[in-house]
Amino acid sequence: MFISFPNRLTLIITVTILIPTIFINLATFFFIKQEMQSDAASWLQGMTVTTGETMDSYTKLMDGITINPAYDYTLMNILETHRDNKIGLLGYTFDEIAQINGLLSMIWATNRKSLLTVELFDNNQNRFRLGEDILNSNMDWMNKARLAQGGSVLEPPVKIKDGQTVFSISRQLYKPHTFHAVGMIRVVFILDFLAATSHEVQQRDGNLLLVGENGSVLYDTRQKCNNKKLTDCIGKDQFNSSYKSDVSGWTLVGAMPVNQLFLKVNRIQKIILLVNTFFFVGALLVIVWLSFQMSRPLMQLSRKMQIASKNQFQIEVAETNRKDEIAIITTSFRNMIKHIQDLIAEVTVTEQRRKRSEISALQAQINPHFLYNTLSTIVMQAEIDGNYRISSMASQLGKLLRYAIGQEKEWVDVRRECEHIRLYVQVMRYRYPRVTLELLVDERVEDWSMIKLLMQPIVENAILHGIVPDGQEGMIRIRISAKEDLMKETLHIVIEDSGIGMNEDQLITLKKAISGLQSNETTTIKGMGVLNVYERIRLAYGDGPIRFDVESQVERGTRYIIELPRVHIDERHDRG
Incomplete structure (x- = not known):
């Protein structure tokens, strides 16, 4: 197995210096922990016995008080x-x-x-x-x-x-x-002293328990083990001590987590290891830097050669001022890469022209007018045969296609977009008849402009992934109104459904995808339509102030809140 010189030097220093030092530190702190555990056990035992004896003295005193009235x-x-x-x-x-x-x-x-x-x-x-x-x-x-x-x-x-x-x-x-x-x-x-002792034990995350003769806990400073068995309250990660009272027959038990005992030791150990690691890493970096300074030119050229084919030779090879053999190899490789890039560019242009020709041919074959005419034929034939339901469905589908892939511009009026969404839900109701639509539009915004097909992906997502999986009837409610914010008018759109909603993890994943914190490749099909709508809005409105928010709860549906700046007719043409 080949190991480069810088890596060999790093490995030698690591094996001979770093690992032994870390081992010595770990062994030292291990023995320190053993001693501290022994001291803590002695302290806990002494505290428990002292507290128990004092409690017995108080109990005897109070017992004497109760017998005095008899005399x-x-x-x-x-x-x-x-x-x-x-x-x-x-x-x-x-x-x-x-x-x-x-x-x-x-x-x-x-x-x-x-x-x-x-x-x-x-x-x-x-x-x-x-x-x-x-x-x-x-x-x-x-x-x-x-x-x-x-x-x-x-x-x-x-x-x-x-x-x-x-x-x-x-x-x-x-x-x-x-x-x-x-x-x-x-x-x-x-017993004031018992409260003080309990406070001291709790400061170390410990516990003080009073156990009856039947083994059940009578008193617990943390109020978590009352009336429980002692074995259910003290785990294996705690060390404890006990005092059996001859006066009351009860047993006083002190318990303390082992990990609390070693908090300071572990913190000191981490600091020392961090300091050692810092200095050793610094030394290694200096050694590696010196080694790479000597062998860097050849390593860079070797790396360029390795990644050239993976990147389709789209790399840059810098010129060198050296006068030795490395300069000759570098210059030759640089000329070769440039020549290959020219050949690739020529082949790419030729291939793009060929693909454009094929796409044009396909577009000519599948012309939208051909689809419209075909749907019109189906409508006529269905009416002739008396299948008026099929005729209505085909007619509505033709209108949807004409709106979606027709010659209309990217920007449409709010009124036109609302007509389309009504028609879309009407078509979907042929398959899902229990879906209803409530569309509330402020008359002031009907002539405002918005990008085409903004609401359809969200409505489709609400039907297929929100209402249909629930198997119940559902409603989609859309409210479109004008909103004034800082002397500017905005188009306020709220789309909500009564579907199954999303849990917190699904909602966080969708919001991360929208904000760009998560790769689109990990976004589910359920969120792709919504993400595409957001991307279209962001591209269409540019730097304008927009809001795109999602709210959802399981079994309570999902709500999309969209706020867009008002676009005037001249701005619309400029953006389109």
């Missing part, structure tokens, strides 16, 4: 007295209510930062409360507290209206001397 004899006597109170808070004296509220105030004052609500209920569910009125919609906690028979009940965390996550502990109160159940107490509290 307040004054409170127990008040609740014992009202065990059979059926008239609500009105049955309590002012002093009794003051005693109860005083106890609640003492509890509130000692834990004001964490407590949101302290609630005390007697046996008849008469409530005494200090703090915010929350978590009253679900009273299942009372049944759980009764079943615990004096033990505390820790409820899973929930979110309240202001977005805070709150916990609650409740307990059935028993009077020590009589062992009568005299009421219930519940405290609702927040």
Whole structure:
């Protein structure tokens, strides 16, 4: 296999310098990632354990708060007295209510930062409360507290209206001397440190989850995994740590995506590799440039020889000021190319004349008058035979042909174009009888000029690709009016159908083709007619301000909006 000298030099430098350097960089960053992952795992484990132990301490503290009222004899006597109170808070004296509220105030004052609500209920569910009125919609906690028979009940965390996550502990109160159940107490509290830890974890795109004994998620800082299994919330692309609470029986799990850990490392790695690549590419370019400076004349001549036949020898060979053997070869090749080009030009002219003669002969054979006369004969014969439907179809087809390929000029009046489009839809209705046309034309524009056959391709596209595939009846609505914009009059044309429309990808493809961002070769048959109309408008109106827009939605049809500058009679002849 032949490899040129510049390419050989580039290959040697790449194999001996660039590839080893890239390998060393990749190996270095691999070991760095391993160390960072180990450090991050240790940090996450420490954070999870610390947070879990702090949560247990708070839980024990709140649990102690709920048991203290049982040893307040004054409170127990008040609740014992009202065990059979059926008239609500009105049955309590002012002093009794003051005693109860005083106890609640003492509890509130000692834990004001964490407590949101302290609630005390007697046996008849008469409530005494200090703090915010929350978590009253679900009273299942009372049944759980009764079943615990004096033990505390820790409820899973929930979110309240202001977005805070709150916990609650409740307990059935028993009077020590009589062992009568005299009421219930519940405290609702927040864990500020848990919110701070959650914020720190979320900053690294991580998650903090509280998992119940059955394996379902009770609390999720991202609110995406509540009541789901833990295995459904932590993927293989995350590393995690956990802490099992002996107080609540819950498990605190911290999770963090591996890719977030290496964001900075990957960014640094990319920068270093980019810098290395920049310098190596620069060195390679200098070496390649020096090599090509020495061998460029022969390479250019070789390249010219290779592409000469592919381009039908339509290339240019520059003159050279050299005095060596390369100059002799270059001059000889240049003279040869010039001679071949002269021969090709002569053959091309001869071939063009021959083709023009053949086309003229064909045009003489297939004369439009011959088509008109033939259609007239069909019309007459159909009327003689009583086939008036065929006679009408042939007559209308003759008018369409006379308008499309007859001797009329490129520019026609709006009135004439509208007559043609009515006739065209009437002919199409023979095949598609469920198609209807609504044509609304402002009288002011009927004498204005426009290019011939502007609307027919769009209407045809609407029938064949919009209405017919749907299999339902459809309407084509055309509105033509005058529009004044910046003291200039424009012809405003809107063509819309009730067909199947286009999806977003089809609409984007069509608009790219119209704007020239996509090659016409990739345009579908459905869009070729529209694209041809736009090209004719652009060529006919030149640099004049035009608008050609398409709007479409699936099952809602398609709308074409065309705005053209008004063309006067003298301008029309100049353009035609």
